[in-house]
Amino acid sequence: MGSNLQTACRLRPVDLARGHGLSTQAVRNYEEAGILPAADRTPAGYRAYTPLHARALGAFLALVPGHGHQTATAIMRAVNRGALDEAFRALDESHAQLLDDRRTLEAVESALRDLEPAVPPEPGETFVGPLAEQLGIRPATLRKWERAGLVRPRRDPRTGYRVYGEADVRDARLVHQLRRGGYLLGQIAPLIAQVRAAGGLAPLEAALGDWHGRLSARGRAMLTGAAELEAYLRERG
Known part of the structure; x- marks a missing residue:
């Protein structure tokens, strides 16, 4: 049986x-x-x-x-x-x-809400000194952010100076805002990666609803x- x-x-x-x-x-x-x-x-x-x-x-x-x-x-x-x-x-x-992914999303949303209006940029690209002055930080701080991969300026092939394009200025402003909010550099890195992957702040804002849905x-x-x-x-x- x-x-x-x-x-x-x-x-x-x-x-x-x-x-x-x-x-x-x-x-x-x-x-x-x-x-x-x-x-x-x-x-x-x-x-x-x-x-x-x-x-x-x-x-x-x-x-x-x-x-x-x-x-x-x-x-x-x-x-x-x-x-x-x-x-x-x-x-x-x-x-x-x-x-952690939920916290990242919340941090992105908070940063986007609190991001101060951009100061009208000078035509073309900018250098470390003017950008640091615009943000109210020291040039050494921008270089520290660069070492952490949070900003990625190109180097002028003739002078070797750092040159910050529009996307670099955007990233620096976002990092600055998040640091003022108490976020550590290691916490900011995935947020900047999300902005870059989305192609900027505006596309990222449009993608937040989908991000919520996936989580x-x-x-x-x-x-x-x-x-x-x-x-x-x-x-x-």
């Missing part, structure tokens, strides 16, 4: 693959990667999966949207090895990253992943 029940619960790779739109090779690859627990083999050498494997696959696929493929893989590998503390740490680090989607996906992982942990016993 027990043997018949075990046989009835036996699943083929194709049985796991169909429900998720995967290939059977993908299912086998997930097992080899440790995302699924190792499957028993039939006398003929075929893999014999169980509902536990189906639950593991569902948990992994639910974790990916919120945590990414690499972290989801690390979580499942740790769970399948019985290293639950390691799995929970990976989850904690992923949630901490989401919180919310990640947070909700993490909830879904947590529920599926908990169901898998209960079934593992």
Whole structure:
């Protein structure tokens, strides 16, 4: 009777693959990667999966949207090895990253709200002295920001002087505002990277709504992943 029940619960790779739109090779690859627990083999050498494997696959696929493929893989590998503390740490680090991303977004929004109106620039480019004077800081401060990668002036090929273009002035003004708000240089770096990636302040402002949406989607996906992982942990016993 027990043997018949075990046989009835036996699943083929194709049985796991169909429900998720995967290939059977993908299912086998997930097992080899440790995302699924190792499957028993039939006398003929075929893999014999169980509902536990189906639950593991569902948990992994639910974790990916919120945590990414690499972290989801690390979580499942740790769970399948019985290293639950390691799995929970990976989850904690992923949630901490989401919180950092939220704080970055909030800092960008705050900086954009508080950014003072630009002083009409002189025609063309400017040098370190005039820019420092415009911001009310020392030239050495601008050079420090440059070493931190926060401003990236070009060098005049003849004189070697730093030359600040429009984007450099924008970045320097934003760094100045954030420093006045108490942000450290290491905290400012990802904000400046976001401005550069968006192509400036105006495109970044337009992208903030999408940024909010993506962070919310990640947070909700993490909830879904947590529920599926908990169901898998209960079934593992």
